[in-house]
Amino acid sequence: MNVDGRDGRVSVAKKKNLVPPSVMLSPWVKGGVYAGIDQSMTGTGVVVFDEQANLLGEKLIETKAGDTPMDEVNRIITLFSETHRFIDGLAAGRKVCAVMEDFAFSQANQMAKLGGLGWHFRIMMSRTDWHFGTCSTNILKKFATGKGTCEKDQVMLGVYKRWTFES
Numbered sequence: 001m002n003v004d005g006r007d008g009r010v011s012v013a014k015k016k017n018l019v020p021p022s023v024m025l026s027p028w029v030k031g032g033v034y035a036g037i038d039q040s041m042t043g044t045g046v047v048v049f050d051e052q053a054n055l056l057g058e059k060l061i062e063t064k065a066g067d068t069p070m071d072e073v074n075r076i077i078t079l080f081s082e083t084h085r086f087i088d089g090l091a092a093g094r095k096v097c098a099v100m101e102d103f104a105f106s107q108a109n110q111m112a113k114l115g116g117l118g119w120h121f122r123i124m125m126s127r128t129d130w131h132f133g134t135c136s137t138n139i140l141k142k143f144a145t146g147k148g149t150c151e152k153d154q155v156m157l158g159v160y161k162r163w164t165f166e167s
Contacts, residue, residue, distance in 0.1 A: 029131065032095035035087045039100055039117055041065075044079050048090045056090045076117050080124045087130075098125065102134040 033056060038045040042063065048056045061082045063075045087096055103118050125132045138148040145158035 029095040029097055032097055032131075033087070033091045035096060035098040037083060037098060037100035037121070039079065039083075039121055041075065041079075041117060044083055046083055046086055048087055057086070059086050061086070076120045079117065080121055083121075084124070084128065096128075096130040098130050098132040099135050100125075100132070101140060102136045 030051070032051060034049045034051070034053075036045075036047045044061045045058075046061065047058045050056055059082075061079055063079060066072050066075055087098065100118075100121060103115065122132075122134075141150050141155055142148040144155050144162065147154075150158075
């Protein structure tokens with residue numbers, strides 16, 4: 001891998017189609033780990049790779065809806081706390097570059113909760129020493145499938161075909 005001097009982002013040869021979006025979109029830090037985060041109220045997915053794009057770990061952090069507004073606040077706090085603990089544990093002192101999926105506006109009935117979750121993750125990541133950024137849903141879909149608009153099952157199939165990764 002080499003670093004593109006113009007913007008400090010990772011540039012990877014096309015023949016190495018094994019690099020996850022989080023590696024290509026995060027600032028490159030020698031010896032660092034790269035995390036991809038797909039945050040959701042019911043199940044937040046996390047994958048972590050080393051700088052050679054070797055999978056270090058994957059985790060689905062699941063929560064259940066609560067009865068009160070405070071239960072929902074605690075649910076959001078738990079999702080980030082577990083995500084942070086998992087990534088930092090695999091990083092073992094190395095720098096972390098994390099990318100999370102940006103807001104998806106297709107779920108109108110869930111926008112308030114997902115907005116709260118997304119902003120909580122952004123605020124809490126800003127309080128860590130992690131490098132982090134976001135990636136639009138369309139960019140992730142295009143990276144996985146070659147098309148910017150497709151259904152979730154097509155994305156899962158694209159990920160499996162490209163990286164033989166299934167979760």
